[in-house]
Amino acid sequence: MNTKNWNNRKMKDGFLRSLIYLATAVTISILFIIIGFILYKGIPGINFNFLTRNWDNKTTFVNVKADASKAGDGAEGYISSLGITVKEGDKNLVITKIEKNSAVHKAVNMKNESYDLKKDDTITKIGADNTEDLSYTDALKLLKDSDGTLRLKVTRPGGGIVPMFVSTIYIILLSLAIAGPIGISAAIYLNEYAKPGRILRSIRFAIQNLAGIPSIIYGLFGMLLFVQTLKMQYSILAGSLTLSILLLPTIISTTEEALKEIPRSYREGSYGLGATKLQTIAKIILPGALPGILVAVILSIGRIVGESAALIFTAGTVAQIPEGLIGGKSSAATLTTKMYWLIKETGDLSSASSIAVVLLVLIILLNIASKMITRQFLKKTGNG
Amino acid sequence: MKLKNKVLAVLLTIALVGVLGGCGKTNNTNSNTSDNTTTEPTQAATETPAATDDTSSTDNLSGTVTITGSTSVEKILNDMIDEFTASNPDVTINYTGTGSSAGISDSIAGANDIGASSRDLKDDEKSAGLKEVTFAYDGIAIAVNPANTLTDISVEDLAKIFSGQITNWKDVGGKDATIVVVSREGASGTRSAFEELVKLEDAGGLTEDATVAEGNGSVQTTVAGNENAIGYVSFSYIDSTVKALTVNGVEGTPENAKSGTYVLSRPFLFVYDEAKASAAAKAFVEFSLSDDGQAFVEKHGGIKLD
Amino acid sequence: MKKNVSNQNKAGRAVEYKETLFRMIFLLSALVSVLSVIAIIVFVFAKGLRPFFGKDAYSFLSFITGLKWDPNNNVFGILYMIVGSLLATLGAIALGVPIGLLTAVFIAEIAPKKIVSVIKPGIELLAGIPSVIYGAFGLGIIVPLINKISPTGQGQSLLAVICVLTIMVLPTIISLSESSIRAVPKSYREASYGLGASKIQTIFKAVVPAARSGILTATVLGIGRAIGETMAVMMIAGNNIGGLPTSIFSKVRPLTTNIAMEMSYASGRHQDMLFATGVVLFTFIMLVNFTLIRLTKRLGNEGPLR
Numbered sequence: 001m002n003t004k005n006w007n008n009r010k011m012k013d014g015f016l017r018s019l020i021y022l023a024t025a026v027t028i029s030i031l032f033i034i035i036g037f038i039l040y041k042g043i044p045g046i047n048f049n050f051l052t053r054n055w056d057n058k059t060t061f062v063n064v065k066a067d068a069s070k071a072g073d074g075a076e077g078y079i080s081s082l083g084i085t086v087k088e089g090d091k092n093l094v095i096t097k098i099e100k101n102s103a104v105h106k107a108v109n110m111k112n113e114s115y116d117l118k119k120d121d122t123i124t125k126i127g128a129d130n131t132e133d134l135s136y137t138d139a140l141k142l143l144k145d146s147d148g149t150l151r152l153k154v155t156r157p158g159g160g161i162v163p164m165f166v167s168t169i170y171i172i173l174l175s176l177a178i179a180g181p182i183g184i185s186a187a188i189y190l191n192e193y194a195k196p197g198r199i200l201r202s203i204r205f206a207i208q209n210l211a212g213i214p215s216i217i218y219g220l221f222g223m224l225l226f227v228q229t230l231k232m233q234y235s236i237l238a239g240s241l242t243l244s245i246l247l248l249p250t251i252i253s254t255t256e257e258a259l260k261e262i263p264r265s266y267r268e269g270s271y272g273l274g275a276t277k278l279q280t281i282a283k284i285i286l287p288g289a290l291p292g293i294l295v296a297v298i299l300s301i302g303r304i305v306g307e308s309a310a311l312i313f314t315a316g317t318v319a320q321i322p323e324g325l326i327g328g329k330s331s332a333a334t335l336t337t338k339m340y341w342l343i344k345e346t347g348d349l350s351s352a353s354s355i356a357v358v359l360l361v362l363i364i365l366l367n368i369a370s371k372m373i374t375r376q377f378l379k380k381t382g383n384g
Numbered sequence: 385m386k387l388k389n390k391v392l393a394v395l396l397t398i399a400l401v402g403v404l405g406g407c408g409k410t411n412n413t414n415s416n417t418s419d420n421t422t423t424e425p426t427q428a429a430t431e432t433p434a435a436t437d438d439t440s441s442t443d444n445l446s447g448t449v450t451i452t453g454s455t456s457v458e459k460i461l462n463d464m465i466d467e468f469t470a471s472n473p474d475v476t477i478n479y480t481g482t483g484s485s486a487g488i489s490d491s492i493a494g495a496n497d498i499g500a501s502s503r504d505l506k507d508d509e510k511s512a513g514l515k516e517v518t519f520a521y522d523g524i525a526i527a528v529n530p531a532n533t534l535t536d537i538s539v540e541d542l543a544k545i546f547s548g549q550i551t552n553w554k555d556v557g558g559k560d561a562t563i564v565v566v567s568r569e570g571a572s573g574t575r576s577a578f579e580e581l582v583k584l585e586d587a588g589g590l591t592e593d594a595t596v597a598e599g600n601g602s603v604q605t606t607v608a609g610n611e612n613a614i615g616y617v618s619f620s621y622i623d624s625t626v627k628a629l630t631v632n633g634v635e636g637t638p639e640n641a642k643s644g645t646y647v648l649s650r651p652f653l654f655v656y657d658e659a660k661a662s663a664a665a666k667a668f669v670e671f672s673l674s675d676d677g678q679a680f681v682e683k684h685g686g687i688k689l690d
Numbered sequence: 691m692k693k694n695v696s697n698q699n700k701a702g703r704a705v706e707y708k709e710t711l712f713r714m715i716f717l718l719s720a721l722v723s724v725l726s727v728i729a730i731i732v733f734v735f736a737k738g739l740r741p742f743f744g745k746d747a748y749s750f751l752s753f754i755t756g757l758k759w760d761p762n763n764n765v766f767g768i769l770y771m772i773v774g775s776l777l778a779t780l781g782a783i784a785l786g787v788p789i790g791l792l793t794a795v796f797i798a799e800i801a802p803k804k805i806v807s808v809i810k811p812g813i814e815l816l817a818g819i820p821s822v823i824y825g826a827f828g829l830g831i832i833v834p835l836i837n838k839i840s841p842t843g844q845g846q847s848l849l850a851v852i853c854v855l856t857i858m859v860l861p862t863i864i865s866l867s868e869s870s871i872r873a874v875p876k877s878y879r880e881a882s883y884g885l886g887a888s889k890i891q892t893i894f895k896a897v898v899p900a901a902r903s904g905i906l907t908a909t910v911l912g913i914g915r916a917i918g919e920t921m922a923v924m925m926i927a928g929n930n931i932g933g934l935p936t937s938i939f940s941k942v943r944p945l946t947t948n949i950a951m952e953m954s955y956a957s958g959r960h961q962d963m964l965f966a967t968g969v970v971l972f973t974f975i976m977l978v979n980f981t982l983i984r985l986t987k988r989l990g991n992e993g994p995l996r
Binding site for chain 3: 481482483485486489561562564567569570576579585589590592593594595596597598602605606609610611612613
């Protein structure tokens, strides 16, 4: 009887134990499959061009001063008058090499601004002739024989993530510049000033609610208030303002946690020395809470980097480096929104995964940073 | 320690200034910085950028042109805008994809300079007397999985499939398998063009069973990933991952689409108020019809005018 | 002497002003949250409730009980979306809570420290992965898998949504459950061992029950995350235009995807109706939030809820 009971219990224990192992295994394998999938699909697309180029091809007309007197023969495709070497591309000429004192370094666009040609730029029109209507040798000859000001239509190849990367950074900076001070001040109020009562209750209630609202609702709200009512159009400012509200709960609660960690005695000591409340906050409390505030900032950056639903309807999905804070030219896609756009518009899962790899790296870096700060902090206060 | 405190005090001050300054940030709007350099080569309105520099130019185009409307033409328009503004640097063109209907009603209301539409105007829209300029045609391809044995389908069968009256491939000559219908989201121009062209309303409207995918790309991926799927996409989205069916026995080629023998085709239009349109707006429309403009139509799988 | 005193007073008053000023700044900052919540509610509700009032009003009843969404024909029914959202959430919780809880038990009670130091960062990473990546993963791996086993021959389904949502709620459930399990006092375990219970018995009979309100909080947070998730779900739900789901292989169109899918180019009544969908979603979220606030109060824990 006793042994039976014992066996029964052993079996039950074993069963539950294997369930625990199974669940853990599921969790871990999910992580591996997701990351493996992203890396498998995305890594092949990552190269130097992907990281350094613009997203769209950019077409520009430039004027260059060709000097036919600089005669000279070089390798196949060498244009002595311009000091460049080209090769045959798909209905165009691809610049493969530019000499140091080449005339194309002094090229100007139609606004008379300097527009330095680079390697891999393609020439699609020489003067009035489209390269696609010319044979390669004719196009070469045309280039070689030209003298004086020559108008070229030049296309700079895209396919890179630079604009999205820059836009992401702009949006991070803007959002933090707005939400950071407000969130930290709010946390100071809640932890240092507020007395229990209706105001405190409603503020806490609001923060808890904000934390629970899904980002698509933030997107709707941002679109209605910032984009339409305040006429900011799809812009980084509209996006950042929307994100700022979304970030408030994170910043406030993380900062508050850090403020709570500061021992009471610090405050009392400061008051005892005759410091005012404000002085105590500025000189004692905030320095002590700095690591916590940094963690709040890092958490916020993570949130911004990963956000899409709140940004699509407020900052748009255009791959460009924003110029200005509001209006048509300030619309910008972050890495994440562009990734979504890619899947939806082109069905191109591979390029999307390449962006995802970049995102993963960013997120891992952020996680490590927040870990390191926390560890440093724990070491200092000896709470570890 | 002391230094640290100072740094913090500074940080705090900056932070607080940030709070106060936060509201004032909106002032940096995008004031159009059109710095007119007089020396730059000018370009006459109707000339293509190919024109030589020494042509005596009539006027120097400037100003902002707002285009709203169809999202189907996004790629074509973006390239056209790129090239047009490259040769007319003082012109700024803003294009926002809002959908054809919104673009047309914007034009009627005068809220844009040019409306882009990927369908013919309806009668009530025509009554506003806008000028319509067709700058390209587009064909809607019927996409199935390459593993599908079917090669042709009639418009009537398409209507029946998309309305859910035919649910098995064997009823249209394929193998015995359930048809997976893939359609587009409600506001899509391609969807309304498709539904109009196959007269889906008369057949009872889109089946509730249909998968709705957002964007041409999503339709293409879904069809490519499912042996029994059928969807519709712009011509340019047909590649090796999906197979295009002939419709009523006619292959979906640009020629057939333009001539109308391939029934699933539609025009891409600009609509604008001729009396009010700025010189820059008109020049852009002219440019879209020029060889250079048309090159982009072809590049993105649209059908050139000729 | 007199002068000196007044100077001191002046300085004192300046300090006082400064103190009050900053106090007000801090208070105002704290009130931004309240204002934001109010503004969100006012704006979204004002626009979302507009179609149900005035002349030409749409019946709220047919909106909330409708089984078909067809904006082109002025049919806006969202009951099937509500059902879809709820089923997806239910499924994700039913799968995610047991898996998450058991994993949390492993991390908190069983695993050696070394293994924990590997697993925990992994779970934190899982929590930080953007939802779009989960969507891509769902589209690239889960949907093709379901394609193979589904009787409808279609991978985009309720099941796919449940799978992805389960993965997405896991980190929340694991980390919150883990910390509440760790918070159970040591004496509970010792007492249980003292009564002759095995380790597993101790975990399931003493520790987990003691941590139940933390686990409950984790569950409610998970519900909130699942019901509000948009981008990942949109790519894999199928987004049918009508009809209640009949099996886990049916397509669904959660409330969130309805909004995100059509918002970018909806206008007029259609756009208002998308906001109305937002109002319904918001109401559900509010219910979740209230439950959560109740729970945390019971826990006596005003800690961070991220």
